[in-house]
Amino acid sequence: MRIDVTDLEDIALGATILGTGGGGDPHVGKLVARQAIEDCGPVEMIQPDELGDDDLVLVSAQMGAPTVAVEKLPAGHEPLASVERVEQELGRKADATMPMECGGINSMFPFAVAARKGIPLVNADGMGRAFPELQHETFNVYGVSGTPAALADEHGNTCLLETTDNEQLEWHARGLTIRMGGVAYVTDYPMSGTEVQNTAIPGTMSLAQDIGEAVRTTDLDPVAAIRTATKESIYGDPIQLFEGKIVDVRRRTEDGFVVGEVIIEGLGSDADATMEIEFQNENLGARRDGEWVATVPDLITVTDRETGEPIRTEALRYGARVSVIGIPTPQIMRTKAALDVWGPQTFGLETGFVPLSDS
Amino acid sequence: MNGHRLGIDVGGTNTDAVILDEADAPIAKTKTPTTEDISSGILDALDEVLRQADISGDDLEYVMLGTTHATNAIAERKGLNDVGVFRIGSPATRSIKPLLEWPNDLADAIGDDIAILDGGHEFDGRELNSIDESEIREQVRAFDHVDSFAVTSVFSPVREDHEERIAEIVHEELDDDIPVSLSHEIGSVGLLERENATALNAALTSVAAEAAQAFIDAMDERSIDAQLYFGQNDGTLMSVEYALDYPIFTVASGPSNSVRGAAYLSGIENGIIVDVGGTTTDVGALTDGFPRESSVAVEIGEVKTNFRMPDLIALGIGGGSHINIGPEGKVTVGPESVGYRLTEEARCFDGSTLTATDVEVAASDLDIGDTNPTVERDTVQKAREYIRTEVERAVDQMKTSPEPVPVVVVGGGSILIPTDLDGASKVYKPDHYEVANAVGVAIAQVSGEVDRIYSLDDQGRDTAMDDAKAEAKSRAVEAGADEDTVEVFDIQEVPLSYLPGNAVRIKVKAAGQLDR
Numbered sequence: 001m002r003i004d005v006t007d008l009e010d011i012a013l014g015a016t017i018l019g020t021g022g023g024g025d026p027h028v029g030k031l032v033a034r035q036a037i038e039d040c041g042p043v044e045m046i047q048p049d050e051l052g053d054d055d056l057v058l059v060s061a062q063m064g065a066p067t068v069a070v071e072k073l074p075a076g077h078e079p080l081a082s083v084e085r086v087e088q089e090l091g092r093k094a095d096a097t098m099p100m101e102c103g104g105i106n107s108m109f110p111f112a113v114a115a116r117k118g119i120p121l122v123n124a125d126g127m128g129r130a131f132p133e134l135q136h137e138t139f140n141v142y143g144v145s146g147t148p149a150a151l152a153d154e155h156g157n158t159c160l161l162e163t164t165d166n167e168q169l170e171w172h173a174r175g176l177t178i179r180m181g182g183v184a185y186v187t188d189y190p191m192s193g194t195e196v197q198n199t200a201i202p203g204t205m206s207l208a209q210d211i212g213e214a215v216r217t218t219d220l221d222p223v224a225a226i227r228t229a230t231k232e233s234i235y236g237d238p239i240q241l242f243e244g245k246i247v248d249v250r251r252r253t254e255d256g257f258v259v260g261e262v263i264i265e266g267l268g269s270d271a272d273a274t275m276e277i278e279f280q281n282e283n284l285g286a287r288r289d290g291e292w293v294a295t296v297p298d299l300i301t302v303t304d305r306e307t308g309e310p311i312r313t314e315a316l317r318y319g320a321r322v323s324v325i326g327i328p329t330p331q332i333m334r335t336k337a338a339l340d341v342w343g344p345q346t347f348g349l350e351t352g353f354v355p356l357s358d359s
Numbered sequence: 360m361n362g363h364r365l366g367i368d369v370g371g372t373n374t375d376a377v378i379l380d381e382a383d384a385p386i387a388k389t390k391t392p393t394t395e396d397i398s399s400g401i402l403d404a405l406d407e408v409l410r411q412a413d414i415s416g417d418d419l420e421y422v423m424l425g426t427t428h429a430t431n432a433i434a435e436r437k438g439l440n441d442v443g444v445f446r447i448g449s450p451a452t453r454s455i456k457p458l459l460e461w462p463n464d465l466a467d468a469i470g471d472d473i474a475i476l477d478g479g480h481e482f483d484g485r486e487l488n489s490i491d492e493s494e495i496r497e498q499v500r501a502f503d504h505v506d507s508f509a510v511t512s513v514f515s516p517v518r519e520d521h522e523e524r525i526a527e528i529v530h531e532e533l534d535d536d537i538p539v540s541l542s543h544e545i546g547s548v549g550l551l552e553r554e555n556a557t558a559l560n561a562a563l564t565s566v567a568a569e570a571a572q573a574f575i576d577a578m579d580e581r582s583i584d585a586q587l588y589f590g591q592n593d594g595t596l597m598s599v600e601y602a603l604d605y606p607i608f609t610v611a612s613g614p615s616n617s618v619r620g621a622a623y624l625s626g627i628e629n630g631i632i633v634d635v636g637g638t639t640t641d642v643g644a645l646t647d648g649f650p651r652e653s654s655v656a657v658e659i660g661e662v663k664t665n666f667r668m669p670d671l672i673a674l675g676i677g678g679g680s681h682i683n684i685g686p687e688g689k690v691t692v693g694p695e696s697v698g699y700r701l702t703e704e705a706r707c708f709d710g711s712t713l714t715a716t717d718v719e720v721a722a723s724d725l726d727i728g729d730t731n732p733t734v735e736r737d738t739v740q741k742a743r744e745y746i747r748t749e750v751e752r753a754v755d756q757m758k759t760s761p762e763p764v765p766v767v768v769v770g771g772g773s774i775l776i777p778t779d780l781d782g783a784s785k786v787y788k789p790d791h792y793e794v795a796n797a798v799g800v801a802i803a804q805v806s807g808e809v810d811r812i813y814s815l816d817d818q819g820r821d822t823a824m825d826d827a828k829a830e831a832k833s834r835a836v837e838a839g840a841d842e843d844t845v846e847v848f849d850i851q852e853v854p855l856s857y858l859p860g861n862a863v864r865i866k867v868k869a870a871g872q873l874d875r
Contacts, residue, residue, distance in 0.1 A: 073454060321756070
């Protein structure tokens with residue numbers, strides 16, 4: 001399957017929905033990917049099972065502050081530089097690239113890498129949504145080492161990391177990102193084709209594209225539109241968790257993250273009920289009249305009730321008419337090992353995982 | 360001098376004028392058609408209100424002008440400058456070229472003189488790269504044919520040094536008078552949007568100079584020796600000299616002026632303003648007497664910008680809106696409108712188009728036009744219900760709390776709005792509502808603003824806040840405010856995620872009375 005510049009629009013829109021309120025605005029990433037495809041031609045997107053067992057797959061992502069990302073735009077070579085630094089360390093070229101995060105801006109940079117290097121992009125990722133830190137990866141959950149990893153900046157600086165575990169990778173990479181001016185480009189979790197097949201969440205990029213296309217073209221309500229897209233995927237059917245009007249948004253900074261909650265008063269069939277959604281950059285959990293109805297890792301996305309456009313947490317504001325949509329995640333994201341890495345308690349929510357039912 | 364103020368609002372259809380006496384009470388008002396040649400329209404309105412007020416031009420101490428010139432120039436791509444566009448931030452930012460997402464005809468209208476040069480800063484004020492003076496001089500000379508420059512440096516809202524230095528070099532190399540727009544004075548963090556706003560600003564300086572000259576000429580023609588001001592987007596004033604440098608800040612002054620005028624005429628400081636024109640209705644929010652600003656990127660001429668603009672919902676409903684009767688008797692209102700041809704085409708003026716005004720005339724037996732049109736009762740009821748629902752919905756969307764709030768209705772089409780709106784604690788239709796725009800610009804204050812990122816670990820929140828407030832106040836005084844009356848009227852704090860040092864973005868606005 002070939003991905004052209006027009007496809008990027010749909011993928012970016014779908015990635016915002018998969019970003020569950022966070023993951024950064026794909027706009028800047030989309031422009032970078034668009035330029036690469038205009039310069040080098042469309043990108044070949046392949047399925048994980050098309051990879052050879054020993055193929056080398058290297059990911060590409062931006063890490064850092066979304067506010068810096070919209071100001072200090074990339075020079076263009078950074079995503080390639082981090083990939084090439086890891087290639088140099090391993091003594092071989094990447095056979096394919098892949099996103100490590102299908103939600104938000106990181107859905108886009110791998111397309112620039114694929115176009116410029118002339119290698120295919122694997123239709124899969126390691127988060128299945130957006131998450132804030134480098135250990136939040138199925139690759140980590142299922143035993144892949146995050147290193148050797150490399151970070152690159154716009155000046156041509158690269159740093160190679162070898163760490164004792166993947167939490168240490170996050171810790172040191174975060175520090176380097178600050179020194180690189182608040183945004184850096186990372187390549188980590190170098191994998192073989194077999195490792196990708198065993199640990200990655202398959203089909204997430206075509207899911208983003210299908211969701212984007214469905215929401216863009218539909219006359220149906222957003223939930224029905226998204227359902228047409230998830231039907232073809234390993235994700236469950238979307239559920240309208242709530243519809244209502246935002247009556248309060250509280251935000252504060254904790255440990256470098258924007259943390260808070262949004263309160264929604266019910267309308268229509270949800271009249272007289274209240275929903276409260278907690279977020280840490282991304283939406284973490286939703287309570288209806290005090291009862292948990294959805295939590296990480298399942299997807300909780302707030303959308304405009306009229307247009308179906310997803311609303312990122314920084315854009316939530318009083319008065320907006322919204323529809324809260326939940327999407328059940330596939331089993332690979334819900335195992336005990338996965339929940340130990342990104343279950344509700346790892347984010348401080350006082351609940352166990354409340355799986356959205358797939359009926 | 361006798362302390363009178365003249366407010367003039369040059370809109371697309373009408374030029375409104377109002378004179379306020381020493382106590383800021385309206386004593387004369389007029390609506391005249393806007394003319395192709397701006398000066399003569401201003402003169403017509405000026406003569407009419409001076410006559411009504413029975414004062415001479417010498418009695419005017421301040422004259423304020425609200426105008427849509429800049430807005431129209433962008434919309435029509437007319438009279439725009441050739442602009443030298445400099446982005447300072449290489450090696451960063453090179454992946455996305457300046458003006459990449461502009462409509463082609465608009466980008467063509469300002470020429471193709473674009474360069475990305477070394478320089479810029481990091482979020483914490485460190486240098487991203489140093490500037491290369493010889494590279495800059497060479498590039499400036501290569502662009503010696505342009506009318507103006509736009510300079511945008513990475514993180515200039517944190518450190519403006521590089522932009523300032525480029526401006527000095529342009530003036531040294533070319534001409535002291537060539538306009539140079541610097542992005543830190545125009546927009547906030549978000550490089551592409553700030554760069555867009557800066558380039559648009561640079562494109563507008565000739566149009567602004569022309570409008571300012573027409574304004575000055577009109578005053579000279581009547582030997583009026585008053586201080587002249589332009590209204591700007593946030594509902595405050597800027598001097599004519601400032602407007603020459605920052606014309607982009609006038610593009611949304613119309614709605615802001617009506618919000619401010621509505622606040623003044625009604626005495627309401629917090630609430631919702633509904634401004635009903637001939638074709639559209641703008642619904643805005645009033646916070647402590649000022650328009651609330653939009654939090655999302657605002658598009659001007661299909662170009663994304665991030666500078667200050669009032670938060671508005673525009674409905675396609677006005678006094679001239681068509682009444683559409685669909686299948687099964689479904690009735691909708693607008694968005695098509697007879698606009699300024701209301702007095703020829705509406706039924707109540709013996710025309711053939713059924714308009715929103717006709718519905719009200721028929722329903723309430725109003726004395727508007729030549730005849731009282733016959734409109735089916737069912738249509739009247741459904742059209743009024745449609746307007747009510749649309750307006751109530753917009754009002755509710757603009758509210759900042761669930762409690763009922765005061766709603767102030769102004770503009771020529773105010774009769775369309777019912778006085779018992781859901782969600783309103785009370786609906787006000789103040790005297791002189793039809794010229795609220797001109798009143799708004801006449802009573803406006805002058806303001807200053809600052810928007811910066813602070814590391815609270817370095818200096819503590821109080822010190823950072825004091826620094827921002829002092830800077831905003833001194834900018835207001837610089838713009839002409841009386842120092843004793845300057846007050847901070849808006850503070851916004853945004854935590855910056857992932858950054859260490861407890862970084863926050865603080866945005867402060869201050870405004871004060873013009874010295875009387």
